[in-house]
Amino acid sequence: MFKSLHPNIRLRLCVTFLSRLSGSMIFPFIAIYFSRELGTTVAGGIVMTQVTVELLASFVGGYWADRIGRKPLLVIGECLNAFAFLGMLLANSLWWSSAGVTFAMLLLIGIATGLLNPAADAMLIDVSTKETRTYMYSINYWTRNISLMLGLMVGGWFFQNHLFGLLFVLFSMSLITLTITLLFIRETYDRHHPVTVPASNGLHAVLSSYRTVVRDIPFVWFTLGGIAIYALEFQRVNFISIRLEHEIAARTVRLFDFPPFTLDGVKLMSLLTVENTLLIVLLVSFAAKLIRNRSEQPVMYVGFTLFGLGYAYLAFSNQIAGLFLAVIVLTIGELLYVPTRQTMLASIVDESKRGSYMAFNGLVVQVGKMFGALGLFVGGLVGDIGMGLLYLLFAIMAIGLSRLGYVKWNRQTKAMKMPAAIIKS
Structure with missing residues (x-):
């Protein structure tokens, strides 16, 4: 089925794999670099500033993707990335x-990431169909996780003492992805489609474009549902990891005939993360076949439920076997909801403003990160059990808000298709 996908989709999957593979060797550890060079407080401020800049750039990128097309934004973003990676290479030589x-x-x-991501997301929707999107997003999810896993393994081993070599690999990969984008990816923006973004190009025009998106109530409700589920996603690196570090005392563990080793909360969290990634890599193809040709809504809601149950258990339990079982449960939920939610999202966005809609959808991840950070503060107030109940509440909210948005969109779509005479009666 992979060969049946549009060439742009296959190329973007390859580009995404190479970019994430090389990027995950370095960027997950970048806070360590700045902490070592400038101090922990400054490092935190730098990471937050970078996230903010990327978010703001994504709104500009989404707007321009709907005015000049997808490919120009992809090329500009890849060029900026190559230049930035070269600068980092020289500055750490x-x-x-x-x-x-x-x-x-x-x-x-x-800035580069903010410019190219909405255009890339819009392009994938442009050249896919409702029948192929679930499969497409499943494969994209698989490539993201396997590249992350491989990149983290290489980066964790070489980042401290071989940063220059890793940056050289990153820069080389950027030249390859730029070449693929420039020479082989075709423009998918329909210039004959009615344009609904403003004709001017200033800040007011950008804000006016997103004002229309915000007024799309079904899409906003659906986005809020996404924020609720991503608020759980980012608890793992915040409240849950800190809780395990504090509550899991170091102990000697022996597995089968392997030599005994010391396991503490930090190592346990790493093992749980590796388990999650490996399960996704191994099962994503099976999950894609399982949910193919099934109604997306119930599959997504089951996924939300399993995801919430798994995280709720991680919030309070110290039973190691139970924690590993909980990761299996939440991973199954993740495999169910990620491709189905993406498929439903692609259906409800306005075709003439896909770039702007996908940029706005980026709030799901960014606001989810903020809720993840707030989990540290809230956990100190409500305790482990309270956090587990809160995680279940977030899963319920994700189901309710997503369903509200999708049902409203469905009703609007049916109403627009009704003959005018029936609407007036």
């Missing part, structure tokens, strides 16, 4: 080191 230049290049990477 054997003859020169500059944390300030590295920070500036990191901001440029945030």
Whole structure:
């Protein structure tokens, strides 16, 4: 079935795999770099600034993707990435080191990512059909996880002492992805489609474009449902990881005939993360076949439920076997809801403003990260059991808000298709 996908989809999957593979060797550890060079407080501020810049750039990128097309934004983003990676390479070479230049290049990477991601998301929708989207998003999810896993393994081993070599790989990969984008990816933007974005190009025009998106009530409800589920996603690296670090005492563990090793909360969290990633890599193809040709709504709601149950158990339990079982449960939920939610999202966005809609949908991840950080504060107030109940509430909210948005969109769509005479009666 992979060969039946549009060539742009196959190329974007390859580009995404290469970019994430090389990027995950470095960027998950970038806070460690700035903490070592400038201090922990400054490092936190730098990471937050980069996230903010990327979010703002994504709104501009989404707007322009609906005005000049998808490919120009992809090419601009890849060019900026290549330039930024070269700057980071030179600023961390054997003859020169500059944390300030590295920070500036990191901001440029945030701008590049914000510009190209909405265009890339819109392009995938442009050249896919309702029948192929679930499969497409399942494969995209698989490539994301396997590239992340491989990149983290390489980066964790070489980041501390071989940063220059990793940056050279990152820069080389960026040249490859730029070449693929420039020479082989075709424009998918329909210039004959009625344009609904403003004719001017200033800040007011950008804001006016997104004002229309915000007024799309079904889409907003659906987005809020996504925020609720992503608020759970980012608890793992916040409240849950800190809780396990504090509550799981170091102990000697022996598995089968392997040599005994010491297991503490931090190592346990790493093992749970590896389990989650491996399960996704191994089962995503099976899950894609399982949910193919099935109604997306019930599959997504089951996924939300399993995801919430798994995280609720992680919030309070210290039983190691139970924690590993909970990860299996939440991973199954993840495999069910991720492709089905993406497929439903692709259906409800306005075709003439896909770039803007996908940029706005980026709030799901960014606001989810904020809720993840707030989990540290809330956990201190309500305790482990309280957090588990809160996670279940978030899952219920994800189901309710997503269903509300999708049902409203369905009703609007049916009403628009009704003959005018019937509507007036």
